[in-house]
Amino acid sequence: MTIALARMRLVALVRGGRILAPLIAGLVVLGIIHGGGQSPAASAYGYSAAMLFPVFAWLTKVVLDAEPDVQRRLARVAVGAARESAAGALAAVAAGLAFTVVAIAVPLVMGAIGPPKPGETSIVAGVGLGVLAHVLALGAGVALGSVACRAVTRTVRNGVVVLVTGSVLVVVLGLRGSIAPWSVPPVMAVSRALAEVPVPSPGAFLLLVGWAVVWCGAVLAGYAAVRRRRS
Template identity: 35%
Template sequence: MSLTRFKISAYLRSHRIVQPFVGLLAVMIILYSSRVAVGQELPSYADSAALLVPVFAWATRGLLDTEPDVQRLISITAVGRPGREVASGLVASVAVSCGLAFLALVLPLAIGFRAVPGTAVLIGGLALHVLSVLTGTVLGALSSRPILPDPATSALTMLGGYVAILLLSLAPITWLTVPIISWMRAAGQDAFLSRSLPGLATVTVFWCSIALITYISLRRTRP
């Protein structure tokens, strides 16, 4: 826990949080420049979740890149096992992205919606942003410096991965990848929470788990 707090503190002091925060504000401005009509709140939350995946990936990549390589090795030595350092970085990344996701959920209630939506819409929006945080976290982790030391390659991999996910999720077969496009399509349908969300969440968690296992395996050889 102390290492997690250290990583978050170092990230905030480096001011790298400003970059994904600006990205978040840009998405909010695009989506809520005009107030969302009554009944369209959940689809707008789905659009927000889809567009914020690279923002969360950016935040994760920035946090994991904050520590110099030597400092990261010192952290591994301090906690005793490499796995603890890896877990601390992931938990810190999720915490930062959850903070950004909270803003994405709350800001529309103040400035984006014509009326405050019901509980079902809020639960659906929360669930979609949780899936977005998971997707962005693993995407950012796989493109972080411990995996891809070259900054240009890292950035291109992160953005290219997001574009690839979008293109694959256009296919009619939902399980091919994280179904980002299906998030947006399903949010406008009836009974989203009971009919569509469980399946979409299962596919998303499955692919995020595969990506997470890949990241952890790579970190064993690239501390």
């Protein structure tokens, strides 16, 4: 029933055309990143994932806010509070994964990925790291977008404030030499790791994944707790 609700929301999102704004924004971002000539796969995807993070967060907010409030409550009565809030996050993840496929394919199709120089990772490994970076950015974006949705923030203004402030903080507190790097998801850290030649060890990536999982888990748990009370 969670899946049925996620599907209903995605269908409404596509049919109602609300998916278009974040989709176009995402494509513009991809065009800017990859339009400037060739670069190695890992660093190109690293930039792409970091730049798409706010787009993923916005996409999540759009997915969660597309439905009228009363329809969201009707869904809550039909499937229960926990499944209703989970279905929103699930729909956002599905939409984000679909866009991740686009984000991985675009530079390959545009010919923006250059052949690896000595010491750089192969294109295949670079694509693999790129998928990982996008999935981590998507997780962080879904977490931020969830707590920025109308059901949580109640007003449009508060929602936009959470979305924008969150996105800015992720960048600012994610910079090298940040005072509190652990307070934000490792979006910038992953991007930096992918730009290094040679790329860091698997252990370093494992640490980044663990960091992202803990951060997203904590924020999504907060979302679930708030949504239990706010319909």
